[in-house]
Amino acid sequence: MKRLYKVETANKLADRVYEYWIRAPQVAQHARAGQFVILRLHEKGERIPLTISAVRGDAVRVIFMAVGKTTEELATLRAGDSISDVVGPLGKPSEIENYGTCCVIGGGVGIASTPLIVKELREAGNHVIGIIGARNADLLILEDEMREACNELYVTTDDGSKGVHGFAADVLKKLLAERKIDRVWIIGPAIMMKVTSGATVPYGVKTYVSLNPIMVDGTGMCGSCRVTVGGETKFACVDGPEFDAHQVDFAELMQRQRIYTGQEKASLERFAE
Template sequence: MKRLYKVELATKLADRVYEYWIHAPQVAHHARAGQFLILRLHETGERIPLTISAVRGDAVRVIFMAVGKTTEELATLRAGDSIKDVAGPLGKPSEIGKYGTCCVIGGGVGIASTPLIAKELKEAGNHVIGIIGARSADLLILEDEMRAICDELYITTDDGSKGVHGFASDALKGLLNERTINRVWIIGPAIMMKVTSGVTVPYGVKTYVSLNPIMVDGTGMCGSCRVTVGGETKFACVDGPEFDAHQVDFAELMQRQRIYTSQEKVLLERFAE
């Protein structure tokens, strides 16, 4: 009989944002920065792709926002509860190397992906600058953790309730005007990644984004996660999820994400009944 995966720790980090540590040794022992896992709550549950945010012993951490039927259901789990399937690690790891100065940027719940990338870049001998941004101070997550990993950390909030009043893109622009940055990673909502990666274009800085299209099987078979990068069709689950930001067709990505919004709303209403 297939084993179940136990939730070791379940914490609410912010409004609708949850952090779970899940006992999944086969994922934890092989996970690298930039990779993700897919979990399924029960036999008939939908598959949920989530970035691997941290690893500790036999457990992996995922952070998610409860925004749809499946993630609302996931958010009802508590420590000691079990998950039917956890598959991973999936996707290609981040292109970690010794580049010099690297900037790792997280927006909103996308901040979840930043500690592992920053940690591996630091271990590779880079000077690591973190920028984390959220709509407001109460939605900012992992500040202490990023401060401990990064050489420098900058905070931005859209409403000015913490750090610099503005967007991560503003903080990045300021840094690029002052000094040389050799590589940039950006993880967040599609529009935030589009705008922020646009900032590095005139500076010619290689920039990676982690794309979050709808995923179903996570193995390159179903085609639901297709994105266009450099004019070619790619599958985010096996060719990514990280891609060269300056080659990504963000308009198509955002349009495809919207297709599912109405279906998701119906499912959510049913779950809430």
């Protein structure tokens, strides 16, 4: 009989942002920071990659924004409903070591990826500074959890409705000028990762970003997640998704992310009818 993956809890965290705990013992047992799963809601469903945000017993947490047909459909599931496939953990784990002081930055729904990285960095003995940012206070997620997980936490909003009025890059620049930071992780929209990682270039601080290109199979076979890093072609699903930010061709990443915008819009409209 085909195994189904049960949604244990389903919560709405912010406008169009949902948090699901899904029972997936095999994934939970092996999941490491930086890795992701690919979900397929049903046999005819599209595959969607989502970062593993946290692990609790036999369940993994995913957090997503309902922005397209499949994520809108996923958002209709409630606790007790099931998902047809949860494949993972996929991708390479984050490079966790005892570096000293690390900064972990999440922007928007990218904040979802930060708690597991922070947890493993703390377990390895690092002092971890978190910076989480969103467009406004209503869109800020996981603040309490990150405050507890990090040694220090800074909050930013683009409109100043909470925390520092500005961007994560502003806080990072100030920190870099004041103290020694040994490693930086940045997870968020491509443009935010590009701009924020620019802050660490003058200091030569190794900086990781988690890339989110279009993915299909998640196993290095289809080539859809192709990115250029250090002038070489890499597949984000098997060579990443984390890469050295200073080597990433962000312009190409952003251009490739837009390839299917028209089709995605049409598909969402059909689903909404």
